[in-house]
Amino acid sequence: MSIKKITQASLANKIVLVRVDYNVPLSPQGSGWSVRDPRRLQASYRTVEHLLRLNCKVVLMSHLGRPEAPGQKKFSLAPVFKYLQKNTDWPIKFIDDYSDAASVRAQIDQSNPGSVFLLENLRFYPGEKKNDPEFVNLLASLGEAYINEAFSSCHRAHASVDGLARALPAAAGFALYNEVEAFTHLLQHPAHPFVVIVGGAKISDKIDPIVNLSRIADAVLIGGGVANNFLKAVGLAVQKSYLQDTPADLQKVGLNYVDLADQIIDDNRSNRLLKDGYIPLPKIIYPVDVVAAPSMDSTDTSIVELTSNDKICDRCQNMYLDIGPKTTRLYKELILQAETVFWNGPMGIFEQKQFARGTKEIARAVAKTGAVTLVGGGDTLAALDKFGFADRVDYASMAGSAALEFLAGKKLPGLEALEK
Numbered sequence: 071m072s073i074k075k076i077t078q079a080s081l082a083n084k085i086v087l088v089r090v091d092y093n094v095p096l097s098p099q100g101s102g103w104s105v106r107d108p109r110r111l112q113a114s115y116r117t118v119e120h121l122l123r124l125n126c127k128v129v130l131m132s133h134l135g136r137p138e139a140p141g142q143k144k145f146s147l148a149p150v151f152k153y154l155q156k157n158t159d160w161p162i163k164f165i166d167d168y169s170d171a172a173s174v175r176a177q178i179d180q181s182n183p184g185s186v187f188l189l190e191n192l193r194f195y196p197g198e199k200k201n202d203p204e205f206v207n208l209l210a211s212l213g214e215a216y217i218n219e220a221f222s223s224c225h226r227a228h229a230s231v232d233g234l235a236r237a238l239p240a241a242a243g244f245a246l247y248n249e250v251e252a253f254t255h256l257l258q259h260p261a262h263p264f265v266v267i268v269g270g271a272k273i274s275d276k277i278d279p280i281v282n283l284s285r286i287a288d289a290v291l292i293g294g295g296v297a298n299n300f301l302k303a304v305g306l307a308v309q310k311s312y313l314q315d316t317p318a319d320l321q322k323v324g325l326n327y328v329d330l331a332d333q334i335i336d337d338n339r340s341n342r343l344l345k346d347g348y349i350p351l352p353k354i355i356y357p358v359d360v361v362a363a364p365s366m367d368s369t370d371t372s373i374v375e376l377t378s379n380d381k382i383c384d385r386c387q388n389m390y391l392d393i394g395p396k397t398t399r400l401y402k403e404l405i406l407q408a409e410t411v412f413w414n415g416p417m418g419i420f421e422q423k424q425f426a427r428g429t430k431e432i433a434r435a436v437a438k439t440g441a442v443t444l445v446g447g448g449d450t451l452a453a454l455d456k457f458g459f460a461d462r463v464d465y466a467s468m469a470g471s472a473a474l475e476f477l478a479g480k481k482l483p484g485l486e487a488l489e490k
Contacts (some may be wrong), residue, residue, distance in 0.1 A: 075241060084214040088216075105150060147189075169195075206233035218487075224482040225480075225484070264409050265407075266411075267401070269414070271295040295311070358394070362389060406438065
């Protein structure tokens with residue numbers, strides 16, 4: 071996409087509104103909350119410090135969680151403010167109410183160049199999610215230019231993402247631009263073999279990226295709960311494993327996610343990946359064995375070989391909670407032969423020791439491979455952290471749904487608003 075970078079904008083000495091992604095996990099602390107993972111905050115530092123060097127006044131805006139009503143304490147950005155106050159040298163102030171825009175603008179005008187302000191949770195205002203023109207105008211009145219540094223919110227046509235970018239001179243922050251550039255290169259110029267790894271519990275937000283990436287990738291390795299739809303599609307028993315229900319938007323055309331998984335397998339049936347240069351494998355690869363147990367808390371585990379005879383197990387009462395050793399070995403070998411790897415979603419319930427091996431070994435292979443590696447999704451990053459491989463991937467995205475929609479080939483409102 072042709073979006074304007076922050077370095078291409080005339081921003082010196084201006085009041086700049088910056089849409090950041092400070093939707094971070096919080097932990098209870100005393101009578102309040104504290105930031106548990108500051109990486110999303112840290113991702114904005116380069117942009118903020120660039121603006122401060124330009125003698126700007128910076129107004130930071132973000133949402134946090136999904137508040138049902140204004141002022142819910144557990145959704146306040148006050149803990150984020152305290153973190154920034156303690157861990158940066160910015161002269162930062164917290165604006166907990168900006169409904170009186172004229173008063174807030176006067177406070178900003180009277181501040182010294184280089185001042186930083188953090189606005190309270192945007193979603194405390196109904197106009198944010200509605201992209202209400204009045205709320206857009208309220209926000210726009212607080213500044214003179216706009217920078218979007220929240221790729222993770224670009225799939226939503228909200229006031230601070232879409233409307234504000236159209237109301238003021240706008241550009242992309244460093245982190246957003248780098249993220250778009252990395253994923254664009256993944257879609258347009260990946261080095262081959264290109265291996266995609268998709269896991270996680272739900273197939274609903276993965277189906278479109280799988281379809282789009284399967285057109286580009288040499289192999290798509292399926293794990294986690296997502297794999298159960300593919301196993302069911304080829305007639306294998308999934309016992310009482312999690313299987314996502316028919317989505318409302320597809321019911322009217324009579325398709326469910328098992329049907330869609332079957333369609334993806336069928337569409338790619340003629341494509342083959344040559345493992346080790348000569349062993350033909352299908353492009354869409356799902357587990358050949360799994361680690362099973364009666365429940366997610368059970369330590370009574372077993373390895374289930376997935377064969378065409380497994381239909382007799384329809385009466386069995388196990389859940390598939392990790393990929394098995396044969397699948398793990400196959401996936402690792404393919405990853406280590408790749409030149410480009412994209413990974414989104416763990417292979418099982420990695421938080422539980424008895425179901426962690428598949429995800430851990432995939433993480434180890436992604437870290438070890440000489441390929442260009444991109445990973446995304448909160449659970450995937452948590453797994454890399456847990457197993458000590460977080461600093462051994464080339465690019466880690468915290469964008470979640472926005473990244474998946476981008477990889478699915480969809481247009482994101484926040485990016486369209488930044489196009490030159």
